[in-house]
Amino acid sequence: MDWKPNRYEEKPLYKQITDYMKTKIERGEWGYDTKIPSQRDLASHFNVNRSTIVSALQDLIAEGYVEGEHGGGTKVTYGKWEKQSPLPNWNAYIEKGSHYPNQPFIQKINQYEFEKDLIRLGTGELSADLLPKKLFQQLMSSADETDFHLGYSEPKGDLQLREAISKRLREKEIYTTPSSILIVSGALQAIQLLSLSLLERSARILVERPSYLYSVNALQSAGIKLIGIERSINKPLSIEKVEKLKNRFDLSLFYVNPTFHNPTGALMGEDERKALVKNSIRMGLPIIEDSAYEDLWIDKKPPLPLKSYDKSGQVLYLGTMSKLVSPGLRIGWVVGQEGVIERLADTKMQTDYGSSTVSQYVAKRWMLSEQYEEHSAYVRKMLKKRRDFMQFLLECYFSHLATWSIPKGGFYIWIVFHFRLNFDKLFKKGVEKGILIAPGHIYDRLDRTSLRLSYSYASLEEMEKGLRILAELIEKEMISKKM
Amino acid sequence: MDWKPNRYEEKPLYKQITDYMKTKIERGEWGYDTKIPSQRDLASHFNVNRSTIVSALQDLIAEGYVEGEHGGGTKVTYGKWEKQSPLPNWNAYIEKGSHYPNQPFIQKINQYEFEKDLIRLGTGELSADLLPKKLFQQLMSSADETDFHLGYSEPKGDLQLREAISKRLREKEIYTTPSSILIVSGALQAIQLLSLSLLERSARILVERPSYLYSVNALQSAGIKLIGIERSINKPLSIEKVEKLKNRFDLSLFYVNPTFHNPTGALMGEDERKALVKNSIRMGLPIIEDSAYEDLWIDKKPPLPLKSYDKSGQVLYLGTMSKLVSPGLRIGWVVGQEGVIERLADTKMQTDYGSSTVSQYVAKRWMLSEQYEEHSAYVRKMLKKRRDFMQFLLECYFSHLATWSIPKGGFYIWIVFHFRLNFDKLFKKGVEKGILIAPGHIYDRLDRTSLRLSYSYASLEEMEKGLRILAELIEKEMISKKM
Numbered sequence: 001m002d003w004k005p006n007r008y009e010e011k012p013l014y015k016q017i018t019d020y021m022k023t024k025i026e027r028g029e030w031g032y033d034t035k036i037p038s039q040r041d042l043a044s045h046f047n048v049n050r051s052t053i054v055s056a057l058q059d060l061i062a063e064g065y066v067e068g069e070h071g072g073g074t075k076v077t078y079g080k081w082e083k084q085s086p087l088p089n090w091n092a093y094i095e096k097g098s099h100y101p102n103q104p105f106i107q108k109i110n111q112y113e114f115e116k117d118l119i120r121l122g123t124g125e126l127s128a129d130l131l132p133k134k135l136f137q138q139l140m141s142s143a144d145e146t147d148f149h150l151g152y153s154e155p156k157g158d159l160q161l162r163e164a165i166s167k168r169l170r171e172k173e174i175y176t177t178p179s180s181i182l183i184v185s186g187a188l189q190a191i192q193l194l195s196l197s198l199l200e201r202s203a204r205i206l207v208e209r210p211s212y213l214y215s216v217n218a219l220q221s222a223g224i225k226l227i228g229i230e231r232s233i234n235k236p237l238s239i240e241k242v243e244k245l246k247n248r249f250d251l252s253l254f255y256v257n258p259t260f261h262n263p264t265g266a267l268m269g270e271d272e273r274k275a276l277v278k279n280s281i282r283m284g285l286p287i288i289e290d291s292a293y294e295d296l297w298i299d300k301k302p303p304l305p306l307k308s309y310d311k312s313g314q315v316l317y318l319g320t321m322s323k324l325v326s327p328g329l330r331i332g333w334v335v336g337q338e339g340v341i342e343r344l345a346d347t348k349m350q351t352d353y354g355s356s357t358v359s360q361y362v363a364k365r366w367m368l369s370e371q372y373e374e375h376s377a378y379v380r381k382m383l384k385k386r387r388d389f390m391q392f393l394l395e396c397y398f399s400h401l402a403t404w405s406i407p408k409g410g411f412y413i414w415i416v417f418h419f420r421l422n423f424d425k426l427f428k429k430g431v432e433k434g435i436l437i438a439p440g441h442i443y444d445r446l447d448r449t450s451l452r453l454s455y456s457y458a459s460l461e462e463m464e465k466g467l468r469i470l471a472e473l474i475e476k477e478m479i480s481k482k483m
Numbered sequence: 484m485d486w487k488p489n490r491y492e493e494k495p496l497y498k499q500i501t502d503y504m505k506t507k508i509e510r511g512e513w514g515y516d517t518k519i520p521s522q523r524d525l526a527s528h529f530n531v532n533r534s535t536i537v538s539a540l541q542d543l544i545a546e547g548y549v550e551g552e553h554g555g556g557t558k559v560t561y562g563k564w565e566k567q568s569p570l571p572n573w574n575a576y577i578e579k580g581s582h583y584p585n586q587p588f589i590q591k592i593n594q595y596e597f598e599k600d601l602i603r604l605g606t607g608e609l610s611a612d613l614l615p616k617k618l619f620q621q622l623m624s625s626a627d628e629t630d631f632h633l634g635y636s637e638p639k640g641d642l643q644l645r646e647a648i649s650k651r652l653r654e655k656e657i658y659t660t661p662s663s664i665l666i667v668s669g670a671l672q673a674i675q676l677l678s679l680s681l682l683e684r685s686a687r688i689l690v691e692r693p694s695y696l697y698s699v700n701a702l703q704s705a706g707i708k709l710i711g712i713e714r715s716i717n718k719p720l721s722i723e724k725v726e727k728l729k730n731r732f733d734l735s736l737f738y739v740n741p742t743f744h745n746p747t748g749a750l751m752g753e754d755e756r757k758a759l760v761k762n763s764i765r766m767g768l769p770i771i772e773d774s775a776y777e778d779l780w781i782d783k784k785p786p787l788p789l790k791s792y793d794k795s796g797q798v799l800y801l802g803t804m805s806k807l808v809s810p811g812l813r814i815g816w817v818v819g820q821e822g823v824i825e826r827l828a829d830t831k832m833q834t835d836y837g838s839s840t841v842s843q844y845v846a847k848r849w850m851l852s853e854q855y856e857e858h859s860a861y862v863r864k865m866l867k868k869r870r871d872f873m874q875f876l877l878e879c880y881f882s883h884l885a886t887w888s889i890p891k892g893g894f895y896i897w898i899v900f901h902f903r904l905n906f907d908k909l910f911k912k913g914v915e916k917g918i919l920i921a922p923g924h925i926y927d928r929l930d931r932t933s934l935r936l937s938y939s940y941a942s943l944e945e946m947e948k949g950l951r952i953l954a955e956l957i958e959k960e961m962i963s964k965k966m
Contacts, residue, residue, distance in 0.1 A: 001660075001662045002642055002645075002646075002660070002661050002662050003660060003662070023658075023660075024660065024663075024821070026794060027658055027659060027794060027796075028793060028794050028795040028796030028797070028820060029659060029660060029662075029663040029796065029820060029821045030796075030820070030821055030822075031795065031796040031820045031822070032795070034820070034821075034822055079795060089767075090681075090769070090796065090819075090820050090822055090823045091822065093681040093682070093735070093769075093823070094680070094681060094822060094823065094826045096681065096682060096683040096686070097679055097680035097681050097682060097683070097826065097830070098679055098682070098683060098684050098705060098706070099679035099680055099830045099833070101826070101829050101830075102829050102832065102833060107829060110637075110638050110829075110832055111638070113637075114637040114638075125634060125635060128632065128633070128634055131633040131634065132633075133631070133632070133633055136633060136841075137626050137631065140623040140624065140626050140841075141623065141624035141625070141626060142624070143620050143623050143624060148616070148620065149611065149616070149811060150611070150614040150615075150616055150619060150808075150809035150810070150811045150812065151608060151611055151614065151809075151810055151811050152608060152810040152811060153811060154593075154596075154597040155593050155594070155597075159485055162485075175506075175510055176510060176512060177484075177485070177486060177506075177507065177512060178485050179484045179485050179486070179512075180507075180512040185668065185835045185838075185839070186835055186836055188833075188834070188835060188836055189834065189835045192833075192834050192835075196580055196581055196582035196704065197577070197580035197582055198573075198576040198577060198579065198580050199576070199579060199580060199581070200579040200580070200581060201581050203579070216833045217833050218833055218834065221679065221833075222581060223581070252576070284572075286573070286576075310511060311509060311510060311511050312511040312514065312515070312562065313510075313511030313512065313513075313514040313573065314511070322836075325633075326633035326634075326840075327633070327634055327635040327836070328632060328633045328634050328635060328636060328837075328839065328840030328841065329633065329839060329840070329841060330835060330836065330837070330838065330839045330840075331839075336573075337511060337512060337513070337514045337517070337573050338507070338512045338513060338517075339513075339514070339517055339573055339574065339577060340573045340576070340577065343577045343580065343584065346584050346585050346590060346593075347580070347582045347584075349585065349593055350582070350585060350671075350675075350699045350700050350701055350704075351671070351672065351675050351701065352668045352669055352671060352672045352675075352813060352835075353669055353671055353805075353810070353813070354811075354813070355668075355813065355839070356668070356811065356812060356813045356814075356838070356839040356841065356842040357809075357811030357812070357813075358619075358623075358811065358812060358839065358841050358842050358845055359839040359841050359842060362841055
């Protein structure tokens, strides 16, 4: 609901709310049998007293729009008297869909990020003031009629953008022609496309644990099982263990996030990378390399991507503009064997007919612009400041409660507490106190002790306040009551 | 392949081609066992003589990069001597993916539309000169830093855009709050989202036959069966027949394209619409109304959309900016019960994290711009001219071969021949003669006699030439040889 009652109107607040809800019901936006949000939620959403909501609901009940339930909820009953005609029961449809809904925590996070004014301690994006808005505005305003078009995009995406990406990739020693590159609407779409195009419904793929992949259902909804390999931030990947799992589960792919891992911040060393590529070829276990955070190094350039050591097409490489430049642009790319890229492009054409040409145009201009390097350097500098500050705050507030490692790049610090956390309670209390957190079990369903902290989004001031509130909450709620 | 040899270089053409192909193979873009395109296709693609290709391939064979096959093809064998290490065999993956590949015809059409300079007689988009490129450039160049952002979009899409859409929908007597609207990347994505979110894998949905839906595999790939109801352009929909099919197949939804149907151009009358909505409520068969062509009326405004007669949330309404304004923008919307919209938004967040904010920004500005009406009127005027001209050409060249109805809007004329067409041959010969056609069985797998003609894309001059070539081809190839 985006509407709010207006305090300056003559009509009383409760009446405004009654009328709004009536309209929603009469138009079928809230269908028969729809559960109305709780009085508490409605009061909070409309920013009114609970008694105002009670008055509004009483009116609706009296006029036959809704009915109270035994459990305490309220349901839409408008249209009940037309019982001869079965009213559309979309609820049954919603439950039947094959794509899993987001985890409730993520649904809430997605919602609160836009609805509430909370300090976002776990958000995986750059703060708005670090995004090159001014530069983008300039790129857009100098859009030239001759090289800008409004028609459909070609299946693999704009050729000039693919050429620009191919050029940028050479800096990382990845050599590829544009015909082996597919433009996608962000790396997440790449994951969906490959889950639909390259894997059968019973396939199993290997994933580091914890992993960002557990926080989205793109693979699971396509019937694909994730097999986790536990990863320690400080120990190299055990090839032996990978091989054991490969044989035991007949694994199809290995999804890896070798550079500034989401959520742990871990960085794979050069030898580890070489060994992984070599052995993945030997074992016949192709790799999906998610390089989302690769350019966000802080202390020094990371080793070359896995893809640079691959001359056989073993590695499918995912890149994105979301982390360094603009999440809203929705531009990413996949690099791989031409046949694979063509299959993915074909599925993409059936899914959304290609990515926005306006986005692709701006992305291309950005890739070729002189500000590209300058902006990257600026973001790195700011991330260093932010990371160091968060590290300082963690030392102040959390050293007796938890442990963590200092990441060499990316957005995240994975903080592991000395005791179990009650995530439900912590999340809820956090929202009440004005902070939004990312509980560890979003990234590893078995996790009960960790949080993903991000130093990329909140301002330094918010970071200080937010982490202080978090430490207090944990001390008060999680330790004193031994939960 | 986007690369072409350069005639002005000193290096001979065949050598340039050998080197290019070697590089592709060495880098793994063409992996072990990849089938190389035929000599004929390579010659045509690189725009050289077949003998040049033969020389290039001979070199590659001599150096062990490729090998000739018994069947006449050529396969990559580079890396064969490293037999101890199983080379990545992506071909096996490509075949296993659960999403169906496009029909070969559509793959070819997608490819030829960008690669070859053909007269496109079936393309479902406006000619580039009818798109408001200049106006969009102005909208972009006046992008204001304060209301333009680069961060992620909220789950349902930009609120101001949804408000603008809600306002425009009132003109069609669809009344809805922005919270019951979801922004999608084109109507095709809406279909994918609903197939993943609202339907189980064994679900069956009703579809008019022929239908655009048969040309994409979004639903079929999600395990959903399409049950066709044959539609005549001039006869109203039989509710009785719908009901019979509903009971027989336990149908979940009815996907309808009531206004300027793709591909037949059919238009449902007002009474027919009212009866359909009323009966769909009675039967408990919710409707997906695809309104893609609604604003492209030529002679007079069509009846109101089905959604305007629905007060119970029975109808899910799909709209798009692709047909009237810009296909490349990838902006569409779904209007429905709030709970349904929320479920779709949740799936969308897991699929691509929302549509491009740059596209949404430009779309919003367009919706609110003063040029909106003016542009629509202009496109209608031009479509009338184009439709009338195509009608004239059909009378000239096809009156003895086929029948068709004159559409009152949209892009298409569905032309039905008096005899069977050999689509494979006609398509191939057409490409040789410089025309690209859309065979009827793309839209109805049983069809053997029809083509979808479009008067929206080709210029008047091209239309004349293209249709003349088509008529000649059909007379020569399809009649004289009685195929």
